[in-house]
Amino acid sequence: LPFLLFWLLVWVVLTPFILGLAYKLEKKYNPPEEGEDK
């Protein structure tokens, strides 16, 4: 892939992984309240 397109694609691919990590950290430090969907 061309340089520019490659890095933009890396951005798109890394986003779900980083958001997934943020989600796990959030769950670890802020467990869902009672009755809230897990």
Added chain:
Amino acid sequence: VNAALFIILGTILFSAILGIYAGRRVKMNLENWTVGGRRFGIIIIWLLMAGEIYTTFTFLGASGWAYSKGAPTFYILVYGALAYTLSFFILPALWKVGKKHGLHTQPDFFVTRYDSRTLGIFVALIGVFSIIPYLQLQLTGLGLIVEVASNQAISSNVAIVISFVLTCVFVYTSGIRGTAWVSIVKDIMMIVAVLVVGIGVPTIYFGGFGNMFRTLIEQKPQYLVFPGATSHMGVIWVMSTLLLTGLGFYMWPHVFGSVFSAKSANVIKKNAIIMPLYQIPILLIFMVGFTALLVIPGLANGDMAFLELVNKTYPSWFMGFVGAAGAVTAMVPASILVLFAATLLAKNVYKAGFNPKASEETVMRLSRFLVLVITTIALVFTMAFPEELVNLLIFGYDGVCQFFPGVVLGLFWRRATKTGVFSGLVVGIAIVVGLIASRHDPFLGMNAGFVGLVINSVITVLVSLWTEPKNLKKLGTEARNDG
């Protein structure tokens, strides 16, 4: 051609039947019709939101931009990643407010948060004004795809009328559930079409992506760096457009409304995590545009690149499959656009402005009636004035993005006031209209909508600090505290 015709008409009919079936056994009140009873889980929410992203623009526009503009097209690949990241942090708070106050639409949020029916009516009217040209674009795109894919066996106008009458029927009967179910057909067909064509054409003509890009760089060395084949879409334009579209993505009334249909805030978060992966097929659509540039150069209309290349490369039955996928790709976003335009007018303009005592049943009946009216108006305009409304679309995204400060500050800043938001909104919209009408878009290299958004945000903050928040106790900042 007969096979293509059969596939296209069969798919349109099947989708409509599925959409009607979706509403079976559900008692259709306003809550079920507009937000699916707030019971949608991760898969349906994903399909619904993906359904709103992949429109006819993806088929025709993204490949067309790659064909005629080059590198500036790349913003289409990444704005979603920005939008979903923001949605991870903002939308769960919005969902909680929606659940707590029983909100159905975007203006409902403004009315509840800022205690102002006038602001709600203003937001609703801007929303409808932005939705109608977007709807018309889907109609035009559908007609074009089906006409070309069927080798003129089905004329554009016939395709538009058949598809949209059927769309109108399933929206009328099933509401947002119909859209969600038809999204399943649409997503499967679209992914198959994009994978086959996106991987197929560079491989058939160049032996793979690497060779295709090497040939493109040899022939047009500046094509894959900014500003590509354009003179004005440089780095500043791309960055400002990326910010504008990323921030404004969830400000479209129909996208905003579908957030309320999730069964929990957690569904919204999980959806934000997986959505960026759905952007990757867009890369394959770019590949089609770049391959078309090398194989069939000199097309007068770049938007035809995808269809022309498929026509040249694949048998007619596959062209029929692409036509069918294109038709459903227009029907899904069109259905939710009609649904929310009708609800905005019935609930947030008619009820709020003219008949505050109207019951929910009356609003529901009027919304359904307006589905028929809006579809008819869009059909008539598409056939009678195809150019005028498409020109208004330029305003659409820039216009809805101006809601961003009112929504985000409303959720996370107690001091945001109705006067502040109203002032910012009016100035932001005026700047956008002024810059576009006077042909100053881009302005200093920046997207006009972004210029409007920056000034709008500053004014909203300054005026809010200067005025007294009236409903501080009423709504408080439950989103901030809970979220």
